[in-house]
Amino acid sequence: MQLNQIKPAAGASRAKRRVGRGIGCGLGKTCGRGHKGQKSRSGGFHKVGFEGGQMPLQRRLPKRGFVSLTRNDTVEVRLSDLEKMPLDEIDLLALKQAGVVSAAALTAKVVKSGEIKRTVKLRGLLLTKGARAAVEAAGGSIVE
Numbered sequence: 001m002q003l004n005q006i007k008p009a010a011g012a013s014r015a016k017r018r019v020g021r022g023i024g025c026g027l028g029k030t031c032g033r034g035h036k037g038q039k040s041r042s043g044g045f046h047k048v049g050f051e052g053g054q055m056p057l058q059r060r061l062p063k064r065g066f067v068s069l070t071r072n073d074t075v076e077v078r079l080s081d082l083e084k085m086p087l088d089e090i091d092l093l094a095l096k097q098a099g100v101v102s103a104a105a106l107t108a109k110v111v112k113s114g115e116i117k118r119t120v121k122l123r124g125l126l127l128t129k130g131a132r133a134a135v136e137a138a139g140g141s142i143v144e
Helices: 079-084 092-098 131-137
Strands: 074-078 107-111 121-123 141-143
Touching: 074 079, 079 092, 079 107, 079 131, 092 107, 131 141
Parallel strands: 074 107, 121 141
Antiparallel strands: none
């Protein structure tokens, strides 16, 4: 096989539609645009979602809830993730380097999911009440 002999599979490529070439092609006269109206004319452009002056759907529907811009800043970390880490002193940078949290995370919160049996020192991390109790019960310490 050579580059100048490569072709698409049979039937895979079709000729470009040529409008305005007479009634025989099925796309003569109005060229598939129908009769009259803004969209039949050249330059007949309107915005996406524009409904001819009627109040658009996205403005008619009620708005519910709230999406926080900081929703991805704090990442949850399980106790079982801390158990697997080889370090004894764990902070946000160590979690990022180990790939436990994303590089974009600004803070991390330890949640009580799984178990921790070894002694760890947590520095600058948020903890839930259950996670704090589990870390302290395992002999660990928390530095704010």
